[in-house]
Amino acid sequence: MLCKTTLYRLFIAACFMVACLVLPVTKANAQDNSNIKKLIGIAEDYRTRMPAEKLYLHLDRPYYTTYDTLWFKAYLFNASTYSASKQSAKVYVELVNDSSRVVNRFAIPMHSGLGEGYLALDERVPDGTYTLRAYTQWMQNFGEDVFFSKQFYVGKPADQGSWLISEQHQLKTTADGNQINLALRLSSLSKAVIPYRDIEVRLLEGKKTAFKGNFLTNDAGTTEASFNISPKTDTRKLSLQITDKLTKNKYSIPFYPGGQMQDIDLQFMPEGGNLVAGLPSRVGFKAIGEDGLGIDIKGIVKDRSGAQVAAFSSAHNGMGSFNITPQPNEIYTAEYILNNVKHIATLPAASAAGISLKVDNLSSPDSVFADIVATKDAPIVNQRYNLMVQSAGGVYMGVSFKSLSGPNTVRLAKSGFMSGIVSFTLMNEANRPVAQRRVFIDQHDRLNLEINASQNSFLPKDSVAISLNVRDASGQPAIGSFSASITDDSYITNTPDADNIVSCLLLTSELKGHVENPAWYLAGNSAEKAAALDNLMLTQGWAGFDWAQAVLPVKEPAFKPEPNNRLTGNLRNLFNKPVKDAKLNFFTVSKKYGVLVMDTISNAKGEFAFENLPIFDTISYTLRVNNKKDKASGATINLDLFKPADVTANNIRLNPWYLNLNDSLMRGYFNRPQAPRYQGIDMSEVKGKLLKEVKIKADKPAVSIAGYSGFVTKEIFEKELIEAGKTTLFDLLSRKYRNFGIGYLYAESALSKPLMHTEPSLVMGISKVAEVVVDSTNTCIVAGICTTIDPPSDAQTAIDFVKTIGADDVKSIRIVEGLKLFIVVTTRGGHGYFTKSSHNVLAYRPVPYCLPKQFYRPKYSVSNTAINTPRPTLHWEPNLVTDKKGKATLSFFAADKPGRYTVTIEGTDMQGNFGRQTTSISIAAQAAAAGKTEAAK
Incomplete structure (x- = not known):
């Protein structure tokens, strides 16, 4: 079956051949079909080489507390077809705090564009504003704007003194x-x-x-x-x-003095891209407050003489537009009053000559008008231009103009477009874009999700069954994958205008910057929302297909696709030349997974690949390369390791939940009774009775080795050493402990004073590192100066060792303090100081996977009369699959008290159709009727 996007593109191609979409209002010049076909070929070739992806995560609720679990379902699409992306078999998920630091990173496996996971918000996640960011390695080729990103609060429970x-x-x-x-x-x-x-x-x-x-x-x-x-x-x-x-406890609050110090960022964006002297233009604007959100504003535009030429007033979230005809050599300024203080902002300068592109998407319910006007300058007017109309789904059409000697208006039927952002780009003879404008076309063709409860009334602790019936825009049953969240309205306030699968895929995934309440634009069909949506298109550019990039020479993408769980890399010799026909062994030993061994051969470019690796949650691997004679090779292994995207500071500064809180539901949520918590124990996985915690107090572990004794004060474990790769131990220790290094001023022992010495030594602050014990071996053994009592150390040997051994050749490091300070190193090979950093052996630890886990579902019985723990999320179902009749069912247990629940279901058929729906269910001491299904958001 062809997906909806493919059908649209076939229809558009057919229309283009017979020119059924192009209805000129004023006569356009003859079309040059060969040049149009060339541009279409460039666009299609670029999409083939660089197929964009769209990613959406459905979260179970909008905010959390420490010790909660965040549940999510991931949907990954090919941006052109809205079918499952074939570029990526894994999605990287990051939890970023308000200091732009990643506090957790993991990957989830994707199958047919679908994946699921969870994030335990344990004691390592203090209260604050966080951003959940998700992307594929391939998406990094298109910039951070195409990533999925969602801000939310993590609050502090009342029992933590909030x-x-x-x-x-x-x-x-x-x-x-x-x-x-x-x-x-x-x-x-x-x-x-x-x-x-x-x-x-x-x-x-x-x-x-x-x-x-x-x-x-x-x-x-x-x-x-x-x-x-x-x-x-x-x-x-x-x-x-x-x-x-x-x-x-610390509480941090964004602070804005206001008054005369209130700062507004007012930006002006001319339609088409530039103001041109003598040509009428529409100018979009957006006023952004100190918190990064839109702020209402109004003012006037003046020329250099002080005469008013236009007035402006924001219509929605600080955005609006006004008309102006700029004059040659004129400077225009915008004036607005804020807190009784006059502010002035300068409009972009107008070009003396150029082209104006205006697109009208509002005046007609069934047509879009594109109007192109140029100044009378011969070099501009007498060029050939091409107007290309396209979206993420492909090129809709192209119109070629031999010259722009007069007004040129093209009318397009809206029925020929699929829902989403449509881009109009005017290209010059060199196939470079000179003007661009985006509009939003909405065909209101979402999936229709009908949600029904199994009966008219429910009691506390009842088993609640819900049926889902899904049909497409034509009324036909739809087979698809959906995720469902049931939340308790006593604790959770669901915002209907928050981003969802529809607004994300059609709108926010293709816009730069933050969009406030994106679902608001797509709910209903009012003139107010249509105008606000058009202003949004004027002020926030598209982050998807770029003609300027498409016409450039082909370049190798900086980030490779990951169509399966794979590991790739290359081999280089001492002269940095490729090593071909070398044999690589790839193995791991795990108590949980047993032994895994794989091998492959490098190609003529020295490249190698291990494809379709088993998916483990956490594991480390060892790679070894041998030559043709199966002897250790001198080749260096270079892995194509995942490089995380940089984290840029979030300009949106939301007030924390605890500031000036008037939301009684949110206060009740953070103040709800908390279940017992035990560090390292997931209470949902406990079977039977949990015994009381017994705390064992113990001193720091004692170490007695190679003539030295003391207590472990610091330790570096295998995971961190593997992640450090070929970083030397000296660099790793210096980076981790600022007082570690090489010095001449140090104390020999805890009983001596620091003195200046003529020979350098490893030091921790002013304490000498008396010895680096490697696999129970002293430096004195290497130097041949050992005695049976108080073995002397060879400081230079210790320095040479930590400066040459790679971190991934070591299993653990312990810093031990006693009468003397010493370091205990355990290597992988166990060869002590004779361990050499091997170029042909490499340890590798991938980003850990988060594998699916069953959402906890309490079961009630007559004998179970205990009060149920409050559950903000009563049920989470990530795999709700409709059959060929478009039907699916789910069930859950109601809580032990009367209340009202919100059911949210969203998903897709992976064929270009998606939808979302909510409904409500009431639980009462006596039977209560299920709420009516609300309109789709």
Whole structure:
């Protein structure tokens, strides 16, 4: 069966051949079909070489607390066809904190474009704002804008001493500068005030402290502070940090002084790309506040003489547009008033000559008009131009103009387009884009998801069955894969305008920057939303197909596809030449998985590949290369290792959940009773009765080896050593411990004073590393100077060893402190100081996989009368597959109290169709009717 996208493209191709889509309002010049076909060929060749991907993750709920588990389903598409991507068999998932640091990274396996996983938000994930980022290695070729990204809160449960903070402030301009009068009120999650608490308040500009003070709350839990800030302060980097001096808990809040210091970033984007003198133009604008979100604004545009030439006012989320005809050599400025302060922004300069491209998608319900006008300059007017109309699905059509001597308007029937962003690009004779405009076409052709409960009423702890019936836009049953989340409305507030599978695939995946409440644009069919969506197209560019890139000479992609779980690389000799016909062994030994051995031969370029490796959650491998005679080769193994994408700072600074909180549901969620927790134990996997925890207090492990004794104070384990690769032990230790190095000033033992010495030694601070014991071998054995009592060390031998041995040749490192400080190294080969860093052997530890896990489903019985633990997510079903009749069912147990649940189901048939639907279910002490299905979001 052909997917919907393919059918659209066949239809468009047929229409192009008979020119049924091109309906000129004013007569366009004759078409040059050969040049159009050439451009279509360039575009199709580029899509074949560089097929783009789209990725969406469905999360079980919008926010979490520490100790929760985040569940998700991943959908990976070929961007042109919305079928399963063949480029990637794994997706990398990262949890990024508000300091732009990755706190967790793992991969999930993808099968036919589908995958699932979970993220345990354990004690290593403190409260704060996090970003869940997901991408494939192949997607890195297209830039970070095409990654999936979602911000959410991780809150602190009440039993960890969580606070609610109310903050108010005023900005007063004085002779000494800008004075901030700050008032804080602290309370618990149960709204009880926090009286007589010592706190520290810091005002930070990035990492720089602008103000610090200690304060005591009064009997009402409040305190006040006053301080001055410089007018040069970057208000986009300010934050308040409040520290509870009793518990050491820290609370960080974005801080915006407001008033005369309020900072607005006002950007202007002319339609088509440029303002051209003498040609009417529409200019889109977006006003962005200090928190990175849109802010309403209005003002006027003046020329150099001060005369008003236009007025502007934002319509939605700080975005809007206005019309202007710029004059030659004129400078235009925009003026707006904010907090009684006049601000001025300069519009882009107008070109003296050029082309204007205007696309009207609003005035007609069934047609799109593209209007091209050029200045009278002969070099511009007398060129040949091509207007190309295309989307992620391919090129719709092309129109060639021999000249632009008059107005040229093309009308296109909307019925010929599939839903999504459509790009109009005007190309010159050199096939370079000179103007571009994007519009959004919505055919309202989503999958129709009908959700029904099995009965009209449910009681607490009932088994609730839900049926799903899916049909496509034509009413035919649809076979597809869907994910379902059932959340408790007592704890979770679901935002209907948040990004979902429809808004992500059609809208946000092809736009640069942050889009606020993207689902709002696609809900309903009002003129207000259509105009707002058109302004969004004007102000936030497309992140997908790029004509300027497509017409360039072919280059090898920087990031290779991963069509299966594979490992590739190359072999090089001492002269950096390829090593061909070498044999590589690839093996691992694991108690859990047994022995795995594979081998392959390098090709003429020295390249090798191990394909279709088994999928393990965590494992390490060893590679060894031999020559044709099966002897150790001198070749160096270079692996094509996964290189994570850089993390750029998120400009969206959301207020934390605990600031000025008025949402009673969210407060109840963070204040709900918590189940017992034991570090390292997943309570959902415990069968039977869990015995009481027994804490065993023990001293640091003692070590007595090679004449030295002491206690282990620091340790580096195998995983970190493997990840360090060929980094020398010296570099690894220097990087990990800042006081490690080579020095002349040191103390010989714990009983001696530091003195200057003539010979260098390894040191930790001012303590000499008395010995580096390698596989129970002393340096004195190597130097031949050993005695039976207090063996002397050869400092230079120790230095040479740690500077030459690679980290991946070592299994563990222990730093031991006693009367003397020494380092214990255990190598892989066990050959002590005679271990050599082998070029033909390499340890490899891939990014760990997160394998699917069953969502915990409690079972109730007559004898089980215990109160159920509150469950914000009552059920998560990632694999809801409809049959040939478009039907599927799922079931779950209701909680032990009356309430209202939200059921959210979304998914795709992997044939170009996708959809989302929500409904509600009521649980009462007496039977309650299931809620009516709401409109699709």
